[in-house]
Amino acid sequence: FTSRGSRDVAGCSGFVPIESLTMTGDASSTVAEGARGGPVPGGERPAQEEVPEYHDPVDASTYSAALDAKVAELERLFSPLTQQASIPILNAKGVDRSVSVRPEVFPSPPLNFRSRCRFQVMWEDGLVTAESTGISPGESVDPGRRLSYRMWNKGKPTAPITEFPMALREIEELMPAVLREAEADPELGNGLQAIHFLASRGIHGGMVVTMVYGRPIDEAWKMAAEGPRARLKAAMGDIRERIYGGDDDDGFDGLAGPRGDDEEFDATTLNILGRSRGTQIVVGDACHVFETLTLRDGRRLSYRQVEGAFSNPNSFMAESTLDWLCDCAATIVREALSGTTEHSAEAAPPSLLELYSGNGNHTVGLAKYFDSVATVELSGVLCEAARGNLARNGVENAKVLHSPSESVARGMLRRKKRHEEGRVGKAAMAATATGAGDGSKRGDGSGMDFDINAYDVVLVDPPRAGLDPDTLDLVSRFDVVLYISCDPRKGLLENAVGPHAARALDTGEFEGEFKGWSGLARTHDLVRFAVFDHFPYTRHIECGACFVRRR
Known part of the structure; x- marks a missing residue:
């Protein structure tokens, strides 16, 4: 596929095909060989195959073919929207409909891409060997109990995980040392149920190691963790020096952000967080890391990622997603709106309403393309994180509503x-947003003074289930809709064509034509479609869609 605006990542091409990969639990398998060809609308669903998971062995040579299979399945599902002959399409200004919409595919690095990893841990009796502890073979070893990383698969723990090449290298290389520290001290090892890692890329990146217990922890635990934290912090410095070679440019292959404040980064180099029921103890200076995303336009955006709050586990794909959204804002959005009466040549830049905005990941990058931005997020923790990230990056034209x-x-x-005969302008919107948008208390939305007509573009990034009927009704009233979906089959497809049509496409009963649509496709054209491989080696995939109202 040609990937408009996609990032070239070393090691993402030239792989050996695999036979098949299933996209979701109830999805069909798709033969990878020839998957780059055109999809057959409503084609017969092939037999279902077993799906790799993160606890399975990873063979990076299969990555390209696995991604091809997922993309081919998406092309099959979305073919009525992406192929011109499938539905009556009226040209939107600036959109070339002489050819069908082709997916813009953004691959992940095939290895070392996860910056957030969570493992169960289990004790087992066995011989502690030099190989299991990582000590020199010449040193003495003693029999005893060992800790191992596990994951849960169908309600049961997996076999011990001895390596995890999907994690950032700094996580992967530190994992054995964390287990050794817990094995060496009963205060740290007893009752230990899970270990979580949150890290950021680069020579000046940070890490939080969270140890989760099934028993109470107290000051005795904190004192026991001080020494391991100092040793692990020193080890992390050596690991990052080995990975990044002392380069001042953070990131994978020199693709991440600036050094920033030395004290700030030193405080996040490595910290340990202990958790038990009702208790949280920080050993160190912080329970967050600073992550930098570098965009194709040269900007380096800095985010404070808090342990325990949602953050994208694949920062490479977060960069690609934001690049794509910014490109849509700079091109399709302006072209689609330029023909409307509200957006003459003298009009101010458009305004953006963002729903399910999280910690401001998209808002920080998109704000420069809009006159004003209003964001809405359910989680109070993420609202506070978003306000901090906006301030950290000097964004002053965006407001955050907790609702x-x-x-x-x-x-x-x-x-x-209530006010069908009136239209609230941008000035009124800005005034009401100032009053409502920065409130720290959660609102139910009933007192919202925001007017639909005050916004030109809407961006949604909903949960897997997609948009509820009211939100879909609201979104369908915008000229331009940007949609990020973490479950294209359940969320995006149903919201685009309606549940009945989505089921027909999913089951292969689609016959090439529908007489009616109950989703966005009833009033909007799909003008750009992107695939972001946030979760390699799994059935999961994320998509971006840009819809423009038909003229």
């Missing part, structure tokens, strides 16, 4: 119904 997106949608629709 369920569904409630905001209902409030805006009610306001639209």
Whole structure:
């Protein structure tokens, strides 16, 4: 595939094909060989095959073919939207409909891409060998109990995980040392149930190691963890020096952000967080890391990622997603709106409403393309993180509202119904956003003073289930819709064509034509479609879609 705006990542080409890969639990397998050809609308679903998971052995040579299989399945599912002959399409200004929409495919690095990893740990009796402890073969070893990393698969623990090449190298190389520290001290090892890692890339990156216990922990645990934290911090310095070679440019192959403040980065080099029921103890200076995303336009955006709060586990794909969204904002959005009466040549830049905005990951990068931005997020922790990330990057034209997106949608629709004869301009929107958008208390959306007509573009990044009916109704009223989906089959496809049509496409019963649509496709054209491989070696895939209202 040609990948408009995609990032070339070393090691992402020239792989040996595999036979098949299933995209989701109820999805069909797709033969990878020839998967780059055109999809057959409603084609017969091949037999289902076993799906790799993170606890399975990883063969990087299969990566390209596995991604091809996932993309081919998406092309099959979305063929009525991406192929011109499938539905009556009216040209949107600036959109070339002489050819079908082709997926823009953004591959992940095949190895060392996860910056957030979570493992169960289990004790087992056995001989502690030089290989298991990592000590020199010449040193003495004693029989005893050993800790091992595990994952859960169908309710049961996997076999011990001795290596995890999907993790960032700094995580992968530190994992054995963390187990050795817990094995050496009963205060750290007794009752230990899980170990989590949160890291950021680069010579000045940070890491939080979280140790989760099934028993109470207290000051005695904290004192026992001080020594291991100092040793692990020193080891982390050596690991990063070995990986990045002392280069001042953070990131994978020199693709991440600036050094920043030395004290700030030193405070996040390595910290340990202990957790038990009702208790959280920090050993060190922080329970967050600073992550830098480098965009194709040269900007380096800095984010404070808090342990325990949601953050994208694949920062390489976070960069690609943001690159794609910014490109849509700079091209399709302006072209699609330039023909409307509200957006003459003298009009101000468009405004953006963002629902399910999280910690501001997209907001920080997109704000420069809009006159004003209003974001809505359910989680109070993520709202605070978003405000901090906006301030950290000097973004002053965005406001954050703590509220369920569904409630905001209902409030805006009610306001639209009450004031059908009036239109609230950008100045009124900005005034009300200032009052409502920075509130620290959660709102139910019923008192929202935001007016639909104050916004030109909407961006949604909903949960796997997609948009609820009220939010979908609201979103369908915008000229331009940017949609990021973490479950294209369940969320994006149903919201685009409706549940009935989505089921027909999923089961292979689609016959090439529908008489009606109940989703966004009823009023909008799909003008760009992107595939982001956030989770290599699994069935999961993320998509980006840009819809433009038909003229």
